[in-house]
Amino acid sequence: MDAANEAGQAKADQIKSDHADVDPTIPATGSAVAHEPAPKFTREEELHAYHEMLLIRRFEEKAGQLYGMGLIGGFCHLYIGQEAVVIGMQMASIEGDQVITGYRDHGHMLACGMDPKGVMAELTGRRGGYSRGKGGSMHMFSREKQFFGGHGIVGAQVSLGTGLGFADAYKKNGHVSLTYMGDGAANQGQVYESFNMAQLWKLPVVYVIENNRYAMGTSVARASAQTDFSRRGISFGIPGEQVDGMDVRTVREAASRAIEHARSGEGPYILEMQTYRYRGHSMSDPAKYRTKDEVSKMRDEHDPIEMVRKRLIEEHGVPEADLKATDAKVREAVSDAAEFATHDPEPDPAELWTDILLEARG
Numbered sequence: 001m002d003a004a005n006e007a008g009q010a011k012a013d014q015i016k017s018d019h020a021d022v023d024p025t026i027p028a029t030g031s032a033v034a035h036e037p038a039p040k041f042t043r044e045e046e047l048h049a050y051h052e053m054l055l056i057r058r059f060e061e062k063a064g065q066l067y068g069m070g071l072i073g074g075f076c077h078l079y080i081g082q083e084a085v086v087i088g089m090q091m092a093s094i095e096g097d098q099v100i101t102g103y104r105d106h107g108h109m110l111a112c113g114m115d116p117k118g119v120m121a122e123l124t125g126r127r128g129g130y131s132r133g134k135g136g137s138m139h140m141f142s143r144e145k146q147f148f149g150g151h152g153i154v155g156a157q158v159s160l161g162t163g164l165g166f167a168d169a170y171k172k173n174g175h176v177s178l179t180y181m182g183d184g185a186a187n188q189g190q191v192y193e194s195f196n197m198a199q200l201w202k203l204p205v206v207y208v209i210e211n212n213r214y215a216m217g218t219s220v221a222r223a224s225a226q227t228d229f230s231r232r233g234i235s236f237g238i239p240g241e242q243v244d245g246m247d248v249r250t251v252r253e254a255a256s257r258a259i260e261h262a263r264s265g266e267g268p269y270i271l272e273m274q275t276y277r278y279r280g281h282s283m284s285d286p287a288k289y290r291t292k293d294e295v296s297k298m299r300d301e302h303d304p305i306e307m308v309r310k311r312l313i314e315e316h317g318v319p320e321a322d323l324k325a326t327d328a329k330v331r332e333a334v335s336d337a338a339e340f341a342t343h344d345p346e347p348d349p350a351e352l353w354t355d356i357l358l359e360a361r362g
Contacts, residue, residue, distance in 0.1 A: 038249045039249050043316040046311055046316060050305065050309060051330065060107070067283045071341075074136050074137060075283075077105075077281065078106070078283070079107035079277070081276050082107065082210060082277055084248040084251050085275050088248045088250075088254075089251060090111045092252050096173065096174075097146065098148055098161075098178065099146060100147075100148040100151070100180065101179075101181075105138065114145050117341065119140065120337040120341035121344050125346060126346060127346065129344075132351060139152060154184060155185040155190055158190060161177050161178075162179065162194040162197060165177040166201065169203050176206060179205055181209055183213065187223065195233050195236045195268070199233070199238050199267050202265060205269075206255070208271050211245075211274055214289065214290070217287070218289070228242065229242075238270055243271055245274050246274070246276065247304065248304055255271065278298070309323055
């Protein structure tokens with residue numbers, strides 16, 4: 001590791017040493033979470049975070065209902081519990097920055113500003129979906145919103161996200177690729193090939209490892225020799241830090257550091273978000289590998305939305321009636337999306353032959 005890279009990792013390690021004031025249930029898988037004492041949000045920032053996280057939560061709850069009714073087929077991976085990660089990251093990004101992730105992707109789509117109707121319609125396989133009903137839960141995109149998927153192959157998006165960073169560096173457009181993966185994907189070989197290229201060419205990529213502790217159903221302690229995922233880039237000279245991914249404020253704070261590092265030409269950065277999913281890996285997962293008490297403890301003590309709601313009431317004086325009104329508006333928007341998605345026509349069979357080839361023009 002050269003002097004510059006040593007300095008970058010030393011800075012991240014110093015944050016861990018200086019600010020290790022963390023509840024022992026977060027993370028329970030590695031070294032201390034890296035964040036300064038939780039920064040303060042303004043009233044407007046708290047309200048924004050509350051609305052955006054609540055939209056994801058209510059959308060995913062509705063998606064789970066539609067799946068149970070047989071209106072959504074195939075695989076469906078819900079983001080319930082992890083909302084603070086993507087919202088905090090988006091609060092630190094700017095227009096033009098790209099997002100790419102794996103198959104637990106509905107929350108990322110909504111955070112990027114994609115229309116809930118189009119997302120839900122894609123889940124139900126309808127014409128109005130973002131991939132015209134042909135991609136489903138794991139494969140929808142929006143060039144307009146700089147969202148590049150949604151990928152069903154574990155870890156495949158990491159190489160693609162690195163490619164987005166290469167394009168940004170080539171074009172010198174000042175944008176950053178936010179490349180998400182889970183703790184399970186972090187053990188895939190192509191991840192380390194991507195790390196090597198990204199650091200070699202100083203690509204503007206922030207690798208966000210959403211460590212929800214269980215991959216498909218095996219705890220990280222049983223599946224990973226190095227459970228501090230923020231250190232996975234050390235051999236390449238990539239700095240990283242662990243973050244309390246259940247607190248949107250610490251996520252935004254860490255994201256700002258990482259994105260600035262990447263945008264300024266210093267190369268990639270790794271953020272390990274210590275988070276937690278309340279539901280199973282997918283809708284077919286009974287989640288018997290963890291206790292009900294563990295899930296209840298996380299909900300009761302670390303729920304990202306409840307923490308914001310509590311601060312809005314106690315610190316910012318927002319009437320509880322106002323927050324209930326926000327919830328009602330969000331529920332209405334999600335209900336409208338479900339109504340659209342269950343009545344929109346299915347794709348014409350001729351769609352099987354579209355979007356197969358792209359003609360290159362000289």
